Amino acid sequence: MNPKRQLLIDTALDLFYKNGINSIGINEVISVSGVAKRTLYAHFASKEALIVAALQQRHEIFAAWLEQKLSGSNSNQEVIQRLFSALASWFEHKENTLGDFRGCFFINTSAEFSDMNSEILQFCRFHKEQVREIISRHLIDADSALLDAICIMKEGAIVIAQLGGDGASVTAKCTEMLQALES
Amino acid sequence: MNPKRQLLIDTALDLFYKNGINSIGINEVISVSGVAKRTLYAHFASKEALIVAALQQRHEIFAAWLEQKLSGSNSNQEVIQRLFSALASWFEHKENTLGDFRGCFFINTSAEFSDMNSEILQFCRFHKEQVREIISRHLIDADSALLDAICIMKEGAIVIAQLGGDGASVTAKCTEMLQALES
DNA sequence: GGTGATGTAGACCGAATTGTCTACATGGCT
DNA sequence: AGCCATGTAGACAATTCGGTCTACATCACC
Secondary structure, three states: OOHHHHHHHHHHHHHHHHHOHHHOOHHHHHHHHOOOHHHHHHHOOOHHHHHHHHHHHHHHHHHHHHHHHHOOOOOHHHHHHHHHHHHHHHHOOOOHHHOOOOOOHHHHHHHHOOOOOOHHHHHHHHHHHHHHHHHHHHOOOOOHHHHHHHHHHHHHHHHHHHOOOOHHHHHHHHHHHHHHHHO | OOHHHHHHHHHHHHHHHHHOHHHOOHHHHHHHHOOOHHHHHHHOOOHHHHHHHHHHHHHHHHHHHHHHHHOOOOOHHHHHHHHHHHHHHHHOOOOHHHOOOOOOHHHHHHHHOOOOOOHHHHHHHHHHHHHHHHHHHHOOOOOHHHHHHHHHHHHHHHHHHHOOOOHHHHHHHHHHHHHHHHO
């Protein structure tokens, strides 16, 4: 991977996630990264292509993080407990891999674009499917109702934590409820 | 209320909700509404003031809608059932009062602005508190754990429905789980 | 050393951004 | 009639937007 290209993606992802995509112009991406505009357009056909690359990068980071958090679980109870304590840690800005918490990048991005067929929104949906798949793979047997419950509460917890709720208490409640459901 | 002012708010809310706030410029609001730019700035000091007015309008519409959907419930079970069937109907674009579903306007707006102290984000938090309060008021007795569970799953359902999930099945699962929790 | 390919820096372009200003029309109230 | 609030159209300003183009630096290869 070309180092300038990677630098552009890293910078764009950071700025987009912190501020929202439509609040960040190409000029800001290049001035923060120190890369020339002409170089950016040599690597990406348009701003949209850069956005998609940033989404892909974020997806890889998040998927690897989640995979690592859940791997080695020995029961559904443990998957639930690990998942929500990882989320709680993220909400409190203690997960360096994911950067300072400002909600889910994919939910946030969905809010900014309205064309459901755009590559951007397609990728956001793909990310959510993949996350569901990762969780599913770590559950001991594929209990679809439990998986749905986990995914719903995960999204709920993220949104509430973003809008100023107490992340630790929300995730604790999710864990409690889901473990009650499972036993 | 001045009719031009009201027209501006209605137009802005519609455009903002459908497309995202940062995707809509002042020029579009005035050209769609047919109101002169000078008039807009006679009523609103800035775009931000117009945004706040649109948020307020949306909050009033949503709060009244929710209040009406929940009023007359006779049990916690019924509150849960009514809430999530109302949400399902919203997700399927059957709630004319709320317009075509494109997620929660306040969550979406939170995604576009990063200054947590801005009036915009303060209002988004206020809205969520008020919605919680409305639900709480309709529950038979203030069971804090149940209220938390309802609020978490409500946000989760909205997000999943927005990202292409099956709204009807998600709300059905929420209802099922919460009613199990309550009994 | 000379040459051609490639990557980069940054000036530049037209359009769009929010917001201001001038000049004028309309309509109700005293 | 006179007055004031409210409306209109739209030119204008300053900035920023995404995107292109020219000019130059660097580097491998003969």
